[in-house]
Amino acid sequence: MLGLNKTDSKFLLIVILLTLFTPFLMQPFAADSGLDQFNGGYPDLMQKVAIFGIFAVGFNILFGLTGYLSFGHAAFLGMGSYAAVWMFKLLTMNVIPAILLSMIVSGLLAVIIGYISLRRSGIYFSILTLAFAQMCYKMAYSVLTPITNGETGLQLSLSDPRILDGATESTSLPVTNIFGLAMNSSYKLEALNRVFTFNVGFYFCAVIAIIAFYIAIRLFRSPFGMMLRAVKSNQTRMNYMGLNTKPYTLAAFVISGMYAGLAGGLLAAMDPLAGADRMLWTASGEVVIMTILGGAGTLMGPVLGAGVIKYLENIFSKINESVLHSWFHWLPDGLEEVVVWVFARFTGEGWHLTLGLTFMLVVTFLPGGLVEGIKRLKKLTKRGGKPKDKLDAPDPEHTPTPSKHVV
Amino acid sequence: MGILEVKGVGKRFGGLQALGDVNLSVQENTVHAIIGPNGAGKSTLLNCLVGKLIPDTGSVTFDGNSVLGRKPHEINQMGISRVFQTPEIFGDLTVMENVLIPCFAKRDGAFRMHAYESIEQEPDIVNKAEQMLIDVNMIEKRHMTGSSLSRGDKRRLEMAMCLAQDPRLLLLDEPTAGMARADTNNTIDLLKQIKEERDITMAIIEHDMHVVFSLADRITVLAQGTPLVEDTPDNIKGHPKVKEAYLGETQEV
Numbered sequence: 001m002l003g004l005n006k007t008d009s010k011f012l013l014i015v016i017l018l019t020l021f022t023p024f025l026m027q028p029f030a031a032d033s034g035l036d037q038f039n040g041g042y043p044d045l046m047q048k049v050a051i052f053g054i055f056a057v058g059f060n061i062l063f064g065l066t067g068y069l070s071f072g073h074a075a076f077l078g079m080g081s082y083a084a085v086w087m088f089k090l091l092t093m094n095v096i097p098a099i100l101l102s103m104i105v106s107g108l109l110a111v112i113i114g115y116i117s118l119r120r121s122g123i124y125f126s127i128l129t130l131a132f133a134q135m136c137y138k139m140a141y142s143v144l145t146p147i148t149n150g151e152t153g154l155q156l157s158l159s160d161p162r163i164l165d166g167a168t169e170s171t172s173l174p175v176t177n178i179f180g181l182a183m184n185s186s187y188k189l190e191a192l193n194r195v196f197t198f199n200v201g202f203y204f205c206a207v208i209a210i211i212a213f214y215i216a217i218r219l220f221r222s223p224f225g226m227m228l229r230a231v232k233s234n235q236t237r238m239n240y241m242g243l244n245t246k247p248y249t250l251a252a253f254v255i256s257g258m259y260a261g262l263a264g265g266l267l268a269a270m271d272p273l274a275g276a277d278r279m280l281w282t283a284s285g286e287v288v289i290m291t292i293l294g295g296a297g298t299l300m301g302p303v304l305g306a307g308v309i310k311y312l313e314n315i316f317s318k319i320n321e322s323v324l325h326s327w328f329h330w331l332p333d334g335l336e337e338v339v340v341w342v343f344a345r346f347t348g349e350g351w352h353l354t355l356g357l358t359f360m361l362v363v364t365f366l367p368g369g370l371v372e373g374i375k376r377l378k379k380l381t382k383r384g385g386k387p388k389d390k391l392d393a394p395d396p397e398h399t400p401t402p403s404k405h406v407v
Numbered sequence: 408m409g410i411l412e413v414k415g416v417g418k419r420f421g422g423l424q425a426l427g428d429v430n431l432s433v434q435e436n437t438v439h440a441i442i443g444p445n446g447a448g449k450s451t452l453l454n455c456l457v458g459k460l461i462p463d464t465g466s467v468t469f470d471g472n473s474v475l476g477r478k479p480h481e482i483n484q485m486g487i488s489r490v491f492q493t494p495e496i497f498g499d500l501t502v503m504e505n506v507l508i509p510c511f512a513k514r515d516g517a518f519r520m521h522a523y524e525s526i527e528q529e530p531d532i533v534n535k536a537e538q539m540l541i542d543v544n545m546i547e548k549r550h551m552t553g554s555s556l557s558r559g560d561k562r563r564l565e566m567a568m569c570l571a572q573d574p575r576l577l578l579l580d581e582p583t584a585g586m587a588r589a590d591t592n593n594t595i596d597l598l599k600q601i602k603e604e605r606d607i608t609m610a611i612i613e614h615d616m617h618v619v620f621s622l623a624d625r626i627t628v629l630a631q632g633t634p635l636v637e638d639t640p641d642n643i644k645g646h647p648k649v650k651e652a653y654l655g656e657t658q659e660v
Contacts, residue, residue, distance in 0.1 A: 003525060223511050223521035223529070226500070230508050233497040233553075240457065240495065241509050241572065242483035247518035 008217055011299070015213060019206045022046050027194045038315055043186055043199035045314045049307045050205035051266045054212045056290040056302030058259020061216060062252050063288070064297035065225060067232035071126045071284050072113065072133030076106040076257040078140065078279035080264025082147070085154045085274045092164035093174045093272075095183065095204070099265035106261025107254050109136075114253035118246060121235075133284055140276035153275030176269050178204060183270060201270050208266065212259060217299060219255070228252050260287075289355075293362055295369025304370050309355065316351035320344075410435040410608050411456070411576060416465035417632075418451055425451045426462065427633040433576070438602060438609045440619045443629035449612045450492070452629070453580055456610075457489050458482045469576065488574035492581045494561035496568065498554030502545060505553050505564055506536040509571040536571065543567040543597060559590040563597065570601065577601075579611045583618050595621050620644070 004012060018025065026046060027039045059073050080102035087098035117128040140148040148154055156173050165174065176183045178200070186199035219225050230238055231245050238245045268274055277283075286309065294305025324340045324347065331339060346354045366372045409432035418426040426448045433439045441449050454460040456467060458479040467474050474482050483489075497505050510532045511521065526533065540546040543563045548556065556564060562582060569577060582598070583591040595618055601607060602622070613619050619626060619640070626643045628635040635648055643649055 003523075005525075005527075218525075219522055221525050222523060223507070223526055225522075226504055226508065226526065227511070227521075229500060230497050230504075233499040234495055237495040237497060237568075238508075239479040240483055240489050240491075241512055241568065242480050243508075243512050244478075244480050244518070251518075251520065251522075 004217060004221070008221065012210075012214060012217060015300075015303075016210055019050070019210055022049075022202070022206070023196045023198055027196060039194075043184075043197055043202050045310060046199070046202045047205050047266075047270050048310045048314070050202065050209040051263050051270070052287070052290065052306040052310055053303040054205075054209050054266070055260055055263035055287055056294070056306045057209075057212055057216050057299075058256040058263070059287045060256075060291050060296060060298075060302040061219060061228075061259065062256035063291055064302075065220070065228035065232060066249050066252050068118070068121065068249060068253070069126045069288065070117075070129040070253070070256075071281065071288065072117075072129030072131075072136075073256070073260050073287050074279050074281065074283035075113070075133040075136040076110060076260035077264040077267070077283060078136065078274065078276065079106040079109050080261035081268040081274035081278055082140070082154055082264075083261070084265040084268035085156070085272055086147075088156060088162075088176065088268070088272050089154075089160040090163065092162060093176050094164070095176050095178050095265075095269040098176075098269060099208070099262055102261045102265030102268070103258045104261075106264065107258040110254045110257025110261075111250070114250050114257070118249050118253060130281060130284065133279060134281060137276055137279040137281075140279060148274075148276060150276070153273055153277075156272050176272055205266055205270070208262070212262065213299075213303070220299060224248070224251075289359055293359055293369055295371030298369065298371045301369050301371040308358075308370065312351055312355055312358070316347050316354055317349070319347035321348070409433045410470055411610065412466075412468045413452070413456070414466045414468075416452070416455055416462045416467060418448075418455060418460060418462045424632055426455070427631070429465070429629070429632070429634055431627055431634065431637075433608060433610055434625070435608055436606055437624040438598075438611060438622050440611045440613055440623035440626045441629055442613060442616075442619055442626060443635075446631075447629040448632040449629055450580060451632075453489070453578055453610075453612055456482075456578060457487060483572075483574075486575035487578060488569035488572055488576070489578040490562070490565050490569055490580060490582055492584055494558070494565045496553045496556075496561055496565050498552065500553055501549065502540065502551055502553060502556070502564055503536060503549040506539050506567050506571055507532065509568050510536045510539075512572070539567045539571045542570070542600075559586055559593070562586075562594065566597065566601075570605075573605075574607065576608045576610065579609060579613075581612055581614060583613065583615050591615065591618060594618075598622055 023046070029039055055073070055077060059070070063069055080099075083102040083105040084095075084098035087101045091097055113129065113132045117125055117132065120128060141150055158171070158173065162174070181200055183201040183204065184199075186197050186201075189196040189198065227243070227248050231248055235245055264274075264278065267278070290305035290309050291302045292305070293308060294303065295301025321340060321344050324343050325336070328336050328339050328343075344350065346357075362369060362373075366376075368375075411431070411433040413429055413431035416426055416429045417424070429448070429452060431439075431441075431452075441452065443449055451460065455462045456474065458474060458477050458481070461475060469482075469485055469487060472485065474485065474487075477485075497508070500508075507526065511519070511529075513519075537546065537549075540549055543566060545560060545563055545567065548560065553561070553564065566582075579598075583594050586594065598609070599622065602609065609622075611619070611622065623640055625637065626640055627637040628643065628649050636643070636646055638646065
């Protein structure tokens with residue numbers, strides 16, 4: 001299908017189905033079951049998962065394939081958002097030109113940052129990209145205020161020209177749309193004691209995410225992807241094979257910068273507002289954590305990581321002490337206080353602690369990320385709970401047969 | 408005039424004169440061995456040829472063009488491939504991919520995206536890579552990752568990768584170092600076969616006299632950074648200076 005082999009086609013098909021049915025899948029608990037705060041079916045979260053999935057998939061093209069760990073990808077995310085909002089202000093509220101411009105602009109920024117940063121590798125590369133991102137952040141905050149609107153962030157206003165849309169008499173701000181279909185409109189379906197929300201914005205993000213994911217599969221399987229993995233594996237050999245590695249790494253950097261720009265543009269398309277905070281180093285760190293948590297260098301890993309982190313962020317941060325009290329009300333009074341106090345450290349404001357612990361556990365016990373965990377589970381179920389047998393079995397290729405005693 | 412001309416090359420590391428005044432001429436389609444005791448400057452000389460080091464004095468020309476000041480990948484594009492003392496392969500990639508990469512990289516070294524088509528859509532390249540693996544007798548191992556290979560296999564794979572580029576000059580840095588006798592003999596057979604089948608010039612740095620005398624057409628003996636003598640293997644064997652400097656104390660020939 002579409003130039004993919006059988007396994008990849010099946011894989012892509014699963015991803016498409018999962019994405020299209022997300023509004024159902026993210027609502028496993030009925031509204032009155034008491035567990036409904038674990039549902040993630042509302043448009044905000046689903047959009048974020050799709051958008052950060054794109055961001056992480058793009059980051060993985062650089063980090064997973066070439067091994068260059070960029071700590072400055074948030075710069076492209078922020079750049080994409082600014083570009084998109086400017087497009088909304090000047091041209092039209094239609095999101096298509098906006099996300100196209102955000103990709104182009106962040107691609108250009110990636111060419112500049114990449115060209116300089118890629119002169120170094122390893123930790124020096126990471127620090128250079130981090131420095132560039134922080135520079136972009138500071139500049140967006142201070143000297144570039146005429147463009148970025150500094151601390152307040154770039155917002156729409158009624159006096160914006162919006163050449164293509166023409167002047168409106170309306171006194172409220174226009175909403176982003178795709179050929180007239182508003183991004184924030186949604187169709188609600190009530191069934192099975194749940195409210196399923198089908199949001200235009202989410203489906204738009206989902207379609208873009210699927211396209212982005214498809215392109216990433218093609219890249220991973222192409223000779224170009226192979227070259228990038230070769231760069232990660234052994235640069236010396238690349239050089240002594242007549243290959244200059246720089247164009248390859250730069251191309252990967254620009255592609256992943258464009259993915260980040262696309263994600264930034266989509267963020268702005270969902271909520272037409274761009275602040276300098278989007279360029280902050282914590283945002284760069286977040287995508288690194290997403291990718292490693294899910295599994296760097298794998299196709300599904302980054303999406304999985306983005307999903308888990310955004311879910312934790314949205315769901316765990318909502319569990320406050322009163323929710324915890326309602327959970328543990330059956331415990332004796334003194335004990336209840338203790339248990340609630342302990343759990344409260346890990347939820348609500350403290351959800352970062354849960355994330356940190358999860359990350360630590362995954363990196364320690366599953367260096368390949370969640371994807372490796374899934375693979376191990378698969379093996380477990382396939383071989384009737386005896387996963388160790390094959391791993392421990394001697395590899396005939398490397399274990400010589402014991403020699404017969406020859407006199 | 409040889410294909411590779413080294414004239415008056417000298418290299419100094421701080422107080423150590425690693426190479427004195429090395430003159431070397433490698434003739435086309437021959438196997439030229441460079442031998443010498445440890446610390447004689449063999450590897451330094453090789454590093455000067457591939458652009459890893461830049462000599463302080465002298466000139467190195469390949470096919471009439473100077474290689475000095477060029478980057479390793481540019482020198483490779485001129486037609487010089489190098490097999491390293493410790494095999495430099497792509498450990499994370501499969502054996503097949505290891506060979507596919509030089510097949511994709513054309514001699515001009517130009518950057519090619521190839522980002523949209525899959526590898527299977529390039530039958531010429533795949534066939535060539537498979538043929539290379541058959542040549543070095545590694546086709547059954549094509550799905551193994553590079554790092555899981557034995558040392559001898561890694562070396563053979565590296566040779567296949569270098570040969571896939573159809574180099575004019577192949578530089579081998581101790582191709583049998585740390586190998587068992589049987590593996591050494593396999594490597595010798597492989598190199599002999601390469602020599603017969605291809606228009607290729609080889610320069611070999613080697614410790615093992617067995618390897619040197621079974622392959623080389625000419626031998627240069629290097630001692631303390633300067634060439635002692637250059638001659639055919641038969642003459643080297645009996646050469647009193649060489650015996651004194653090197654052979655006499657290490658190995659009976």
